[in-house]
Structure formats: C-alpha cells, structure tokens
Amino acid sequence: MASWATKRKLTYFSIVLIAIIIFLGLPTFFVVYQPPSCTDGKINQGELGTDCGGPCSRLCNSQFFQPIVLWARSAKVVKGVYNVVAYVENNNLDGAAKQVPYRFKLYDSEGVLIRERTGRVDIPPHKGVAVFEDSVLAGESIPTRVTFEFIGQPQWYRTASVDQGLVISDKLLENESSTPRLSAMVENKSALPIGKTSFVAILYGDDTNAISFSKTELDGLANGASSAIVFTWPQPFSKKVYRIDIIPTVKLK
Template sequence: MDWSTKRKLEYFGILVAAILLFVVLPFFIFIYKPPTCFDGKKNSDETGVDCGGSCRLLCRAEALDPILKWDPRIFRVSLGVYSLLAYVENPNVSAGVRSAPYIFRIYDKEGLLILERRGSTFIPRGKTFAVFDGNFSLEERIPAKATFEWGELVWSRTTVSGPEISITNKALMREETTPRVEATVENKSLEPIRDLELTALIFDSDGNAIASSRTFLEYLDKGGEAEVVFTWPQPFPTRAEVCAAPVDVTLVLDRSGSMDDLGANPPQPLTDVKNAAVYFVNLLHEKDQAAVVSFATEAASPIESVLGRNFEAVKRAIERIAIRETDIQHTNIADGLLKAKEELVSSRHASAASQVAILLTDGVATRPEKGGDPGYPETYAQQVANDMRQSRIALFTIGLGKNVNESFLRSIASSSEEFFLTPTAKELRGVYKKIAEKICTTRAAVIEIIPRIYPR
C-alpha cells in the first residue's frame, strides 16, 4: 500500500470517528433510555411490567393476600354513634403496602346496606394490625353486621426492621361508668418514633372483642416512655372480667327418700334441686369441666356423668336423677363426697384447672353405719372432707330445709363462707350463682394494644 492510500485511509478513519463521536453517539444518548422499574415495560430481570426481579414493587402473584382474622366488628360508642374495626394479618414478611384503599359496608338485620365507609391505610410487613374507623353516626338505623374489602393493593419489597416498642402496665378502670384504659409505651430502639398509632381492643370472658378505641403519639424519643389513655363515654355492653383459671367441678346431689317429701309428682324438692343444678351448669365457661354424682344409701356407681365439657350431656345426666323406690333410701354423704374426690383426681382432671365439689343435701348423714357408733356417718364424712382438703379440692356445702345438721355441714365445707343454708328450693338458683362467682377468680380483662408506625 503506497503512501497516498494510507493517507486517504487515515482521513477516512478520522471522519468515521468524528461522525460516531459527534453525531451517532449524541443521537444514541438522546434516544436511548435504560430500562427502569417505572418505564411501563417488562425488561431486564422483571417478572412483570415494572415489578418483580430487582424492582422494589412486587408483582401481584408474588404477594399473599392479607388475612382477615375475624369478621369486622361494630362497636356502639354512644346513642347512634358507632365505630368499626377489622383485625388483619399480613403474611408477607418482606412486603407491605404504603397506601391501601379499603371499604367497610354496614348492613341492618334485613341485609339492607346502611352505610359505606371508605378510607386508605397502610399495611406493615409481616404484622397483625387493626384497621379502625371510628365515631360516625347512623342516626336511628341499627347495624347488624359489617363487611370489609381491600381495593387494589400495590405491594413493595421492604426489609427494614421496625423499631422495638414495648407496651406495659395495661389497666382497665371505671368499667361501670366511663371505661378508661391506661398503658405505658416505651421506645426501645435507637431512633425516635414519629406518627405512632395505637389501637386498643377489649375482650370479654369468651374472647370476643367488645370495645375498641384508638389514639396517636406524634413523637417518642429513643429510649423514651409515654403514658397513653383510651376512653369510652358509656359502659361496655358486657363485663370484661375473665376467670383466671378453668374449673373442674363435681355436683354432689342428694336423692334420698326425703327428697320427695314436699310432693311426689313431680318429686319435690328434688325437681327444683335438679333445675337449679342445670342452671349452675349453664353458668360454667367453655374451658371448665363438670361431673355429677348422686347419693342416697350409697352413691351412684358408676357416677351419672364424668368430668367433661359436654355440658348438654351433664344436664341430661342431672335430669335423669331419680329416687329409687325399691327400698328405703338413706343419706350417705361420705360416699357421695368420696366418689366426687375420686373423679376430681382422676386422669380426666385438667392440670391447669382448680378442683371444686358442691354438696347439696336436705337431711343428716345416716350411712354408712358402724356398730356402737351412731355418729360414724358424720365422722366418716368429715374424714373424707379432710382428705379432699389435703388434695386441694374446694368443698362447698348447701343445706336445704330445716332438717339438716347446720354445724356439721359448716364444718366439712372448706371454710364457713363455703357453707350455704337455704330454707326452700326456690333460693337455690341464687346460691348456685354465688358459688359460680366464687369459683371464678376474676382477673383483669384481656387488653390488646396494637402499635403501628405510619410511613413518612
């Protein structure tokens, strides 16, 4: 290649380079837009349009739906004024929604729509939270149920851990007039907290939510504490006390011959006694257990009903108790107590439950007999009662009528306060109600306070 050709090639190369540098490259830069998570196209490693892959937004199929833990609750705040609450779990441990539209719909008992309540909230990652909508008027309409629906949810990936929040010293006060819940909120994280929402839920003895309220803290310094208060203008519809522990209880019922002295058809006072015992069973809670044993000359063997939570079966067993007419039926209190003790310490006893026996009789102990010792029936019953006390079984005694040995029944009861004397069977329901209240050692209501930090 001669010198002239080389020079031409050099000039041509310079020209091409200049065109690439000053024409093609600027034009490419001008028209080329690199793929992003907001360009309206599926590109790069995205699994959908602007979602999935390395994008912060998740595709719809990559996120699980929020779980509504129970049906939305309607709470009456005052006359014609109500609030709503949905209790929701986000099963996505690394995804949340910054702005989540929702709709509450309220219906009357006829299924007619009364009101729609629309709003927007946020869904924190991997948390159970409350959606509260409060203090709106329905005037004279009475709500019966509510539904809750989400609008379109746009899920975002997030791995940022929220601050550590501790809620202690929860206390319910003034439940009979204007209920008030107080609590202490502590920020245990190393950063201050802003825009903290706190929703309080009050549960009754059956675990049902009976009231809710909400408050906010605008700022809580790192390591700081704050007292928060939730209030209601009227008492709750039901008491919020719950039993501290379940109860295993055995009803020990006298069916001796004297239990039809006031009437034979139906036998009285036996019929009233059975009705009162059924009433008592209706007062028990779902975690309690009940058993039934009747006695006359001897206690029933097998007993009428062993410990269990099938209260309908227990009530049927009570209703089947009858006075035997084959021979004279005496009063063996000791055997009735012995069978009750055996059942309460059996394998059917729930380890977390307290043990209670309730004896009802209308006479004096006359069996079992021991030659030369007319007081043996009571002495033996006292021995069995002492054994029950050693086994930590609480014994309540009820004397019905005028023919009972009051001092004896008082002595075998766990304490003098556990003995009741009632002249007639008509007062028995009141006695059993008092016993039901005594065996249910109440503790404070279940108070749940749910924190949630609004995104900034």
C-alpha cells in the same frame, strides 16, 4: 491505481468522517439510551415481571399473599353513633402496601344497609392490623352485622418491619362503670426513631368477642424513648372486660 497522495487524502477524509460520527453520535447515544430501571415498563435486570421482583422493591403477584380479614365489628359509643374495626392479618414477611383503600358496611337485623364508610390504611409487613373508623352515624338503626373489604388491588413492595422495637406495657383500665379510661406505656427499644404511629385498643369480653375499641396516635418516638397513651369512652361497656389488646401501626414511608 490510486497514487500515494490520493490514498493520503482518503485516509484524512476517513479520520475526519469518523471524528464527526463520534462527535455527533455519542451525545445522541447518551440522550437516547436509558439504562434498565424499575420504571421502564420492561422485564430486564433480573426482574420476575414488568418492573417487579428482582432488584425492584415492588413485588410481583406471585411473590405475596393477599391480606386476610379475620373479623369486623361495631361497638356503640352513644345512641346512634358507633365505632367500627376490622382485624386484618398480613402474612407477607417483608411485603407491605401503602394507603390501601377499604370499605366498611353496617347492616341492621333485617339485612338493610345502614351506612358505608371508606378510608385508606397502611399494611405493614408480617403483622396484624386493626383498621378503625370512629363516629359512624346509624340514626335510629342498630347495626348487627359489619362487613369489611379492600377496594381494588393493593400495590405490594418489599420493606422491613418498622415497629419491632415497640413495647407496650402497664395497661390500666379504670372507671369501667362510668366513663372508661385505658392508659398504657409505649417504649421504643429499637436503634432507630419511629415515625407517626396509631394505636387501636380492642377490649374483649369473656366470650373472646370484641366489645369495644378506640384509637389514639403518637407523632413519633425517638429510640430509647417512652410515652404514655390514653383511650377514653363516654359510656360504660355492655359487658365486663376480660382482655385488652393494643395494636400499633407505624405509618409507612
């Protein structure tokens, strides 16, 4: 049977051993342990998939609709030079995608590919987006068909709309028979400033088909502020203009 002195030594030894374990173990625990996050490659913290859904801003595949390409067209600027535009609809109420790669293809009446043009575009939540490319060179060919497609799978994330306070008014088209000029006023009626914004003007004929388009940009607009925007063309349109749409797209942060 151990003596009282031996028991006391064992008690002291146990206390010292526990202190050493705590002293060495706690730092190791805090170094090794990583709290759940939206970038840890695991399904945790209420996520619906790996690092998506739940508290994460990135949306899982089951949480969003693919954008719908409604139409794509070209319009002659001068001989051999064309602007192209595609109208894309995003039906996700709070889903957006940044810098999504895309490709336009222009074909002639024989189905021969004339030119390709690639680029990237932000797709804000729950709105239509006009994807625009200018000065596409066609040479002696005449484009009669345009296709548009997204390249790869967009990465969708949850965000609120940033352009709900933008109001466009006072649209005025002048000089239709010579060098057309379209002007309008843009006002930011939201409580927050708006960052860099592109505006695509789409002009329609009496058959509701787009006959021409152009693009301009604003670096930003303070809340309560307004600014004029202007679009120009070097030659008259092929048809009379019956309707004008100006579509803003605020650059996503």
